[in-house]
Amino acid sequence: MTESPHAHPIDGARVAHARGRLPSLDEATRLTGLLSLIADPIRLRVLYALDVSEELCVGDLALALGANEDQVTYALRLLRTAGLVIARKEGRVVFNRLAPDFPAPLREHCLHQLVEITRRTPAPLTD
Amino acid sequence: MTESPHAHPIDGARVAHARGRLPSLDEATRLTGLLSLIADPIRLRVLYALDVSEELCVGDLALALGANEDQVTYALRLLRTAGLVIARKEGRVVFNRLAPDFPAPLREHCLHQLVEITRRTPAPLTD
């Protein structure tokens, strides 16, 4: 058989210990769903720009990022679908901002802290 | 022309403001490279298990996660390549642990905080 049952753990105590406090697959999937939304250079920078500038339209976002509008539109599509960004239409311009219920920990830890730390770190993993 | 130059920003002040503090594409790419390594249910749980159990071999990890060994092997391959996990061979068993230079902010914010928060939140985005 290819996929051996591996019936006997090598360190049963540690397996039990890990098993007991591991997040469930369901919890992990929820969190990683959010994280992978942030784990993209364009989306991360869109969120960051909205965080510091309050409200921006697609064209201005593209201008600020130096990206093309297609990329930004696609990024916003996903972020809106996930409920992280909300849009407000005024005339023919659509203004985007972070949703009022944007997960605070995500903003604190990823947008603020991690970005700042990365900024001050030369190139930790160029190997 | 399809991709209009969008020469004139709608809110130049905010564009300039965002442009001035935005992480560079390079910085963003470095950070999102790390984040996407964590942004996967199996890899996140592997890292979490190693964090709480210090050191585990592939088979025991698979057992603890309820995943098959192929998945865990693949996860470890990426994590080792990125330098987040190191392996120690003892006999025919390979023990894995978090690298001594595992980025502390990542461990603090993502593994500890975010996982804990997600654990205590029912189902924030089931819409």
Place this chain on the structure above:
DNA sequence: GCGTTATCCGTACGGATCTACGGATAAGGT
């Protein structure tokens, strides 16, 4: 030495994801 066990590697397949384009919509300006 021989079979078994723990693990890794290479590869091929299927699926998800991103990009780029053409066209649709809708609001102004003249």
Place this chain on the structure above:
DNA sequence: ACCTTATCCGTAGATCCGTACGGATAACGC
């Protein structure tokens, strides 16, 4: 009315990723 501008949508093609399989390696027990 007509042209332009701002934005969105659908789709097709490319590309990236994870899974699963077959086989290789290496150590241990008999």
